Amino acid sequence: MVGRVGVRPPALCALLVALLAGAQPMSDLEIEQNRDAVATMFSDAFSGYMKAAFPHDELRPISGGWTDSLIELGNVPSPRRDGYSGVALTLLDSMDTLAVLGNHSEFAEAVRWVGEHVSFDQDAIVSVFETTIRALGGLLSAHVLAAGAMPGFAHMRVGGYDGALLRLARDLGDRLLPAFEQAPRATGLPWPFVHLQRGLCEQPVAEQCTAGVGTSILEFALLSNLTADERYARASLGALGRLWARRSAHDLLGTTLNIHTGAWINPLASIGAGVDSFFEYLAKGARLLDSSELHAMFDSAYAAVGAHLQTGPHFAVADMNDPASRRQPAHGALQAFWPGLQCLVGDARDAARTHEVHMQAFDKYGAMPENYSVRAGRGEGRVFAGHEPYPLRPEVAESTLALYRATGDHAYLRFGARMIASLNRVAKAPFGYASVRSVATGALEDHMPSFFLAETLKYLFLLFDLRNPLHAQAGVLLSTEAHLFPTLGASGLPHDVWLALGVGKGREASSGELRQC
Numbered sequence: 132m133v134g135r136v137g138v139r140p141p142a143l144c145a146l147l148v149a150l151l152a153g154a155q156p157m158s159d160l161e162i163e164q165n166r167d168a169v170a171t172m173f174s175d176a177f178s179g180y181m182k183a184a185f186p187h188d189e190l191r192p193i194s195g196g197w198t199d200s201l202i203e204l205g206n207v208p209s210p211r212r213d214g215y216s217g218v219a220l221t222l223l224d225s226m227d228t229l230a231v232l233g234n235h236s237e238f239a240e241a242v243r244w245v246g247e248h249v250s251f252d253q254d255a256i257v258s259v260f261e262t263t264i265r266a267l268g269g270l271l272s273a274h275v276l277a278a279g280a281m282p283g284f285a286h287m288r289v290g291g292y293d294g295a296l297l298r299l300a301r302d303l304g305d306r307l308l309p310a311f312e313q314a315p316r317a318t319g320l321p322w323p324f325v326h327l328q329r330g331l332c333e334q335p336v337a338e339q340c341t342a343g344v345g346t347s348i349l350e351f352a353l354l355s356n357l358t359a360d361e362r363y364a365r366a367s368l369g370a371l372g373r374l375w376a377r378r379s380a381h382d383l384l385g386t387t388l389n390i391h392t393g394a395w396i397n398p399l400a401s402i403g404a405g406v407d408s409f410f411e412y413l414a415k416g417a418r419l420l421d422s423s424e425l426h427a428m429f430d431s432a433y434a435a436v437g438a439h440l441q442t443g444p445h446f447a448v449a450d451m452n453d454p455a456s457r458r459q460p461a462h463g464a465l466q467a468f469w470p471g472l473q474c475l476v477g478d479a480r481d482a483a484r485t486h487e488v489h490m491q492a493f494d495k496y497g498a499m500p501e502n503y504s505v506r507a508g509r510g511e512g513r514v515f516a517g518h519e520p521y522p523l524r525p526e527v528a529e530s531t532l533a534l535y536r537a538t539g540d541h542a543y544l545r546f547g548a549r550m551i552a553s554l555n556r557v558a559k560a561p562f563g564y565a566s567v568r569s570v571a572t573g574a575l576e577d578h579m580p581s582f583f584l585a586e587t588l589k590y591l592f593l594l595f596d597l598r599n600p601l602h603a604q605a606g607v608l609l610s611t612e613a614h615l616f617p618t619l620g621a622s623g624l625p626h627d628v629w630l631a632l633g634v635g636k637g638r639e640a641s642s643g644e645l646r647q648c
């Protein structure tokens with residue numbers, strides 16, 4: 132069990148239900164209709180991608196075109212297009228959604244195609260973070276499903292499957308490893324970008340974000356477990372430990388740092404952009420590996436957020452070294468994952484209050500603006516100029532699902548139904564669903580991010596598919612990209628791998644030789 136607070140007294144649960152009361156219970160028929168509506172949305176968007184964009188990375192849902200976008204993700208300074216021909220990113224990302232939807236034939240076909248055709252042997256520079264969570268995570272999850280080894284999903288076993296996706300995952304893991312193994316010696320902090328064929332030799336970016344360092348333990352630990360090759364888990368734990376060693380006296384981390392010096396470039400602590408999944412992976416890593424070390428790190432980090440950033444349902448941005456002096460209120464779409472994390476660690480009551488603010492922002496605009504302001508206490512949203520897009524992000528749906536599973540309150544089903552209606556009203560496009568460029572004007576962007584199929588629709592489907600095998604499985608976790616990962620327990624990694632975490636020791640664990648280019 133992860134988390135400071137395990138069980139809430141019944142009186143508080145009753146209070147929570149009373150607070151949210153007023154929502155009409157949703158009938159079984161209505162729940163089923165919503166589930167079918169999400170399945171139809173998935174099928175429209177997935178077949179739109181397969182017809183118009185596959186095997187390229189992502190769909191242009193308005194024009195029916197495509198984009199090889201993996202090389203653009205993570206704010207790469209200047210994407211180099213020549214030499215990169217796509218890895219069917221949307222398919223990699225949505226294979227396990229097909230499994231969650233119970234579509235065995237389409238899942239098996241995707242597994243076969245990816246195993247035969249996808250190659251990462253490309254002359255291209257990619258974001259380690261984005262490639263890890265979308266591509267590596269998607270491959271590992273689909274591998275475990277296809278092998279019939281995902282708890283609750285044995286029916287997804289693919290006859291004759293020979294482990295091709297794990298071979299591909301391992302090949303990709305080897306291409307990502309130089310970011311860790313050739314980290315600058317002074318800090319041991321990993322590089323944010325990597326050249327898929329040549330390792331690091333072409334990318335000089337030294338500004339790394341907290342989430343970029345702290346979001347690989349699920350994928351790298353599972354890869355190490357499945358391949359019996361410790362290097363991946365060792366690299367990921369080492370990076371995490373060295374990042375943690377750079378926290379402030381308040382147990383806060385900033386947003387970005389320089390990997391040559393370890394100095395914080397942006398010392399603002401938050402739960403939003405650039406930091407978010409760092410917290411998530413401490414909590415989920417602790418659960419995946421039944422690790423008291425990660426659990427203790429999470430508890431400290433979570434307590435620091437509660438003490439220095441949280442005021443009631445709201446979360447501020449503040450200086451990691453002097454959180455009292457430079458506190459700014461902040462409301463952003465990425466923060467909306469936090470209530471889901473709180474449910475995971477047993478704080479559903481707090482989660483409900485925070486999620487209320489996010490639901491109001493979504494209801495007000497029919498979409499989740501990237502940033503908005505809130506008038507004191509009233510949840511009255513106003514979009515900051517210039518921060519108006521809604522790129523079909525999953526976080527609000529994720530927290531809605533977590534809160535419904537934690538409380539059983541039909542207010543969350545009602546909200547999910549409003550999300551479905553909204554998406555169909557504001558984002559439906561001829562070939563799929565389009566990112567919203569401005570929630571104020573309703574203008575659309577000709578882009579459907581792969582995570583819309585991997586995450587947003589998966590969470591919404593799970594919200595209404597009450598008998599989905601996932602709900603009965605304590606043995607399956609969802610990654611930050613909503614990929615299904617089987618929990619491994621304390622025997623998931625050999626004991627000495629944990630030494631790499633070296634909590635509190637900082638820099639000396641830096642491994643690997645510097646390769647001359």
Ligand SMILES: *[C@@H]1O[C@H](CO)[C@@H](O)[C@H](O)[C@H]1NC(C)=O
Nearest residue numbers: 174177178233234235236237
């Ligand atoms: C599985 O997916 C395919 C392709 O989207 C679709 O044609 C088929 O109807 C789906 N089957 C089920 C049972 O949903």
Ligand SMILES: *[C@@H]1O[C@H](CO)[C@@H](O)[C@H](O)[C@H]1NC(C)=O
Nearest residue numbers: 404461463464465501502518
């Ligand atoms: C708005 O949100 C985006 C992403 O969610 C973030 O990168 C940016 O820093 C936020 N801006 C403000 C003013 O909060």
Ligand SMILES: *[C@@H]1O[C@H](CO)[C@@H](O)[C@H](O)[C@H]1NC(C)=O
Nearest residue numbers: 356359619620622623624625
């Ligand atoms: C993988 O994890 C399982 C427990 O879930 C464990 O029994 C097995 O030994 C692990 N494999 C390796 C190579 O560490």
